[in-house]
Amino acid sequence: MSSSGREIIVIGGGLAGLTCALMLQKGGQKIQLIEASERIGGRVKTDQIDGFLLDRGFQVFQSSYPTAAKWLDLKSLNLRAFRNGCLLRKDDSFKVVADPWRNPLDSLRSIFAPTGKLSDFSKVARFRQRVRSEKDPYVLLESPQTTAIERLHQCGFSTEIIEDFFKPFYSGVFLEKELTTSSRMLDFTFSMFSRGEATLPADGMEAIPRQLAKQLHPGTIRTQTTVSEIRDGLVKLDDGRSLSCAAIVVATEMPAAARLLQADSSYTYRSTRCVYFDAGNAPVESPSIVLNCDMNSIVNSLCCPSRVQPSYAPENRTLVSVTSIGPLDRSPHDHVEAVRDELREWFGSDVDRWRPLSTYNIPYSLPDQSVANMEQIVKTPRVTDTIYRCGDYCDTRSIDGAIRSGERAAAAVLADLKSASS
Ligand SMILES: Cc1cc2nc3c(=O)[nH]c(=O)nc-3n(C[C@H](O)[C@H](O)[C@H](O)COP(=O)(O)OP(=O)(O)OC[C@H]3O[C@@H](n4cnc5c(N)ncnc54)[C@H](O)[C@@H]3O)c2cc1C
Known part of the structure; x- marks a missing residue:
């Protein structure tokens, strides 16, 4: 493949596409990034309402x-963290779980006091030690896999801690309640929680893709x-126009890529x-996530983002x-009322x-992360000699995974250009 001054077209302005475009630009290439929607960000967008x-x-x-740390200036995102640990809602009351990722002992004592399952304390500590033992957390994705729930049972955790902590917590991370997600994602996310904090940027999550986009040359x-069709060297738009190019990177979500x-x-x-909701008083004072242990409820979790980042709400709100x-099985209005009832x-x-x-219904939130x-995982970004792909479905289904897949696709394009010119 030779670029001979022609553009490389990246299709999709989510985190994967933006990272890929930025790395190609840094590699001296001319880029065109094509995004179907009104603005970049993909699944990471923030709306301003009242x-x-x-x-x-x-x-x-x-x-x-x-x-992400390699591509973002984290300092200027002005991140603020949720309190490590969470609140559990169970049997009409709230219990504090201090910080199961860093202080498993204190934390689990707080959940199960006064009975206390001592064996769970040491098992969480061992689990934590195992997932932190690799300097590169991505090595965890190479380990033999089973389902997350099976891995928790294999580790010997009690039913109590699985039902009262792991299930409500990880169902919110994996967006599925049975924990049939791969144990590799359990290991990877546990490792992330134990190494850092869950944060929000001061200007909302969309500040993350915006920071990447700002580094691209004007007009990129x-x-x-919307791209309707691609062939080697040719991109067709849904308005009938065609663009010729040296290479194409498909950086859309999985259904569009397929x-x-x-x-x-x-x-x-x-x-x-x-x-x-806009509330006068915070229902929970601490900047914590509240998890619902009742898996049959409509509500999985609740939090007050403005307790973490005051910029998320006007003063006194x-x-x-x-x-x-x-999936949404009732109208947005009925859903709001059902949530309110609970x-x-x-x-x-x-x-x-x-x-x-506002109510956001997001049918395609995450690609399935089950064992199969x-x-x-599509580790090789090359589809043909001049067509490449990236996106969270090619890596961990996460912000970091999307960025990493974009990096991998750009590296492949640059390597192919280099070998063609030598
Ligand atoms: C509700 C929710 C909660 C999440 N929670 C977390 C979390 O807490 N932590 C975490 O790390 N990750 C989380 N994620 C996952 C994370 O947001 C995604 O993994 C990541 O943003 C995916 O980025 P992407 O670039 O691969 O895809 P996308 O962001 O989907 O970008 C694809 C882009 O391609 C565009 N496109 C599609 N078809 C075309 C076409 N034909 N022509 C032109 N453009 C096209 C789309 O409009 C879109 O902008 C969450 C996601 C959701 C939705």
Whole structure:
């Protein structure tokens, strides 16, 4: 492949596409990044409504993400962290779990006091030691895998800690309640939680892709432009125009990639819903995530992002974010009322004064991370001599995984250009 001054086209302005474009630009290439929607960011976007910052679906940036740290100026994101640990909602009361990733002993004592399962304390400590023993956490993705739930049983954890902590916590991370996700993702995310903190940027999660986009030369990004078809050296747009190019990187989410690459289109994914409320008083004072131990409830977790980042709400107001897992099976209005009914049991009639700000229904939130799908992670970005791919489905299904896959695709393009010119 030779670029001979022609552009490389990156399709998709999520974190994978932006990182890939940036690395290609740093490698001296001319880039065009084509994004279908109104702005870059992909699944990491933040809307501003009535002075509140609403991330499109509750998500957090792990301060320990190793690849993101290479591409982002974390300092200027002004990250602020949730309190390590969480609150558990069980049997009509709340229990504090101090910090199971760094202080398993204190933390688990706090959950199970006064009975205390001493054996669980040492097992969490051992689990933590194992996932932290590798300097590079991505090595954990090479380990033999089973389901996350099976791995927890293999580690010998008690039913109590699995039901009361691991299930509610990891169902919110994996966006599925049975924990059939690969044990590799359990290891990787446990390692991330134990090495760093769950944070929010001051300007909302979208500040992350915006920081990458700002480094691209002016005119590189073309939004509101959808690619309908690709061939070696040719990109067709849905308005009928065609663009010729030296190489193409498909950096879309998996379903769109399957269409463009005419690849196997059988894929499964995880869905989520997030309701935001404007509340006068914070229902929980601490900057913690509240997990619901009742897996049959509509509410999986709740938090007040503005207790973590005050910029998420106007002065004297509190932003409440409520996450549910699975596809939306009722209208947004009915969903809000069902959420309110459950939360009235938690916080009393204050909940009736909360004003709904927005409900996000995100059918395609994460690609399926089950054992079979993690086995087939698309590690090689080359599809043909001039077509490449990246995206979170090619790596860990995460912000860091998307960035890492973009880096890998750009490295492959640059290597091929170099070998063609030598
Ligand atoms: C609700 C939710 C919660 C999450 N929580 C976390 C979390 O806490 N921590 C974490 O690390 N990760 C989390 N994630 C996952 C993380 O956001 C994603 O893994 C990551 O953003 C994926 O980036 P990407 O670039 O691979 O894909 P995307 O962000 O999906 O980007 C793909 C882009 O391609 C564009 N596109 C598609 N088709 C075309 C076309 N034909 N032509 C042009 N453009 C096209 C799309 O518009 C989109 O902008 C969460 C995701 C969601 C939705």
